[in-house]
Amino acid sequence: MLDQVRVLAFDIFGTTVDWWTGVSRQVDEIAAERGVELDGGAFAEAWRDRYAPSLRRVIVGEGPFATLDVLHRESLDDLLLAFGAADAFDEASRERLVRAWHRLPAWDDAVDGLSRLGRGYVVAALSNGGFALLTNLVKAAGLPFDCIISAELAGSYKPDPRVYRHAAGLLDVQPAQVLMVAAHGWDLAGAREAGMRTAFVERPVEKGPHREADRRADVDCDLAVAGFAELAEALGR
Amino acid sequence: MLDQVRVLAFDIFGTTVDWWTGVSRQVDEIAAERGVELDGGAFAEAWRDRYAPSLRRVIVGEGPFATLDVLHRESLDDLLLAFGAADAFDEASRERLVRAWHRLPAWDDAVDGLSRLGRGYVVAALSNGGFALLTNLVKAAGLPFDCIISAELAGSYKPDPRVYRHAAGLLDVQPAQVLMVAAHGWDLAGAREAGMRTAFVERPVEKGPHREADRRADVDCDLAVAGFAELAEALGR
Numbered sequence: 001m002l003d004q005v006r007v008l009a010f011d012i013f014g015t016t017v018d019w020w021t022g023v024s025r026q027v028d029e030i031a032a033e034r035g036v037e038l039d040g041g042a043f044a045e046a047w048r049d050r051y052a053p054s055l056r057r058v059i060v061g062e063g064p065f066a067t068l069d070v071l072h073r074e075s076l077d078d079l080l081l082a083f084g085a086a087d088a089f090d091e092a093s094r095e096r097l098v099r100a101w102h103r104l105p106a107w108d109d110a111v112d113g114l115s116r117l118g119r120g121y122v123v124a125a126l127s128n129g130g131f132a133l134l135t136n137l138v139k140a141a142g143l144p145f146d147c148i149i150s151a152e153l154a155g156s157y158k159p160d161p162r163v164y165r166h167a168a169g170l171l172d173v174q175p176a177q178v179l180m181v182a183a184h185g186w187d188l189a190g191a192r193e194a195g196m197r198t199a200f201v202e203r204p205v206e207k208g209p210h211r212e213a214d215r216r217a218d219v220d221c222d223l224a225v226a227g228f229a230e231l232a233e234a235l236g237r
Numbered sequence: 238m239l240d241q242v243r244v245l246a247f248d249i250f251g252t253t254v255d256w257w258t259g260v261s262r263q264v265d266e267i268a269a270e271r272g273v274e275l276d277g278g279a280f281a282e283a284w285r286d287r288y289a290p291s292l293r294r295v296i297v298g299e300g301p302f303a304t305l306d307v308l309h310r311e312s313l314d315d316l317l318l319a320f321g322a323a324d325a326f327d328e329a330s331r332e333r334l335v336r337a338w339h340r341l342p343a344w345d346d347a348v349d350g351l352s353r354l355g356r357g358y359v360v361a362a363l364s365n366g367g368f369a370l371l372t373n374l375v376k377a378a379g380l381p382f383d384c385i386i387s388a389e390l391a392g393s394y395k396p397d398p399r400v401y402r403h404a405a406g407l408l409d410v411q412p413a414q415v416l417m418v419a420a421h422g423w424d425l426a427g428a429r430e431a432g433m434r435t436a437f438v439e440r441p442v443e444k445g446p447h448r449e450a451d452r453r454a455d456v457d458c459d460l461a462v463a464g465f466a467e468l469a470e471a472l473g474r
Contacts, residue, residue, distance in 0.1 A: 067409075069409075118376075122372060122373075122376065124372075130409070131384070131407040131408065131409075132407065132408050132409035132410075134384075135359060135361075135383055135384045135408060136359075138383070138384075139355075139359065139383045146372055146375070146376045147368070147371075147372045147375075147384070147385045148384045148385070152407075153390060170368040170369065170389075171368065171369050171372060172304075172306075172367070172368075172369035173369075
């Protein structure tokens with residue numbers, strides 16, 4: 001079933017990089033500089049909670065396409081009000097907070113796993129992050145992707161099947177020749193609907209220490225692994 | 238004038254890779270296998286001659302956008318007739334010839350120059366090659382680009398200024414923050430019209446041994462260099 005696969009498409013937030021740790025630390029740091037008490041972890045979680053609803057509005061066409069930076073900024077402004085911290089953050093500090101999503105630590109197995117997998121496959125980032133965000137993030141984390149594909153290029157967001165089909169088209173392969181690799185069942189469901197193969201990577205703490213991440217028992221996929229090293233072994237690399 | 242620059246956008250064919258040598262050798266090889274006498278160098282030059290006119294038809298809207306692979310295939314079919322060799326090349330060998338443009342040798346200074354420049358700038362490929370072609374080419378040649386931007390993403394071709402502006406938009410910078418690096422005056426003219434800064438790289442044999450390449454005396458640009466090493470030095474890297 002995976003013999004036809006030529007391209008591995010990797011989700012980024014939670015799958016390849018640790019957004020919870022990266023965002024919560026940067027929130028802590030910027031809040032401290034502004035002299036405000038703010039729980040970076042709780043703030044990061046609340047920010048991420050706004051993620052799916054804001055994408056959904058774009059997918060169903062309730063609003064025009066806007067990059068993730070723009071959606072992050074809108075939800076940030078709301079959240080600072082909700083956390084009673086709106087007065088403490090000026091324009092420049094809000095811009096810095098939005099850019100926190102451009103600088104996130106890779107999971108320990110990511111660089112080595114991608115290097116191994118890149119010897120046998122085209123390894124592509126396929127994320128809802130904007131093209132600029134992904135370029136910055138991948139460069140700063142030293143992730144050896146062959147190319148970066150943002151949902152922005154399709155003018156929609158995962159899990160809209162058009163995003164996955166558009167990515168396969170850009171790489172001039174059939175969807176069945178692409179293995180989507182993600183730590184989220186909803187992402188793999190969209191990929192499967194578009195005709196891709198699916199690999200689930202279990203990242204138990206990707207939502208931080210307080211919340212349950214997706215677990216393999218609950219996810220429908222062609223392959224389930226504990227990380228990128230196990231993925232490389234499963235694919236013979 | 239170049240202080241604002243954050244992104245270096247590199248042309249590929251002729252600037253970063255040696256299309257003449259790569260294509261002519263592969264034509265020689267495939268022709269020999271088919272038992273045909275064909276001068277690979279002359280064929281490569283005639284093929285490249287069809288390049289600008291085929292792009293122009295797309296830019297002015299005479300036809301819908303088609304990837305460079307599709308345009309290469311159309312001109313290949315014409316040329317094989319013109320060279321009296323149409324009968325000798327079946328479908329599979331024509332596909333292989335089109336794919337010759339996906340496997341081209343980098344100029345000697347390219348990998349090291351891009352590595353040095355990548356320490357201070359976002360280094361992007363910005364080419365008329367399709368996204369799949371560029372991904373294959375960059376991977377096979379081991380070129381350390383941070384991201385790949387194809388004219389395909391803008392639905393047009395260089396030197397249409399929309400292609401350069403679209404690339405700057407994807408990277409979330411102003412055109413004046415991008416330095417376009419190319420061995421062709423026409424490419425730099427399009428970039429300048431879009432508001433980018435321009436660096437000319439002299440590649441004296443990029444059109445092969447029989448034709449004159451563009452020379453710095455004839456090209457209007459912000460910076461002219463003999464190769465990627467000199468470019469890195471000029472930019473302090």
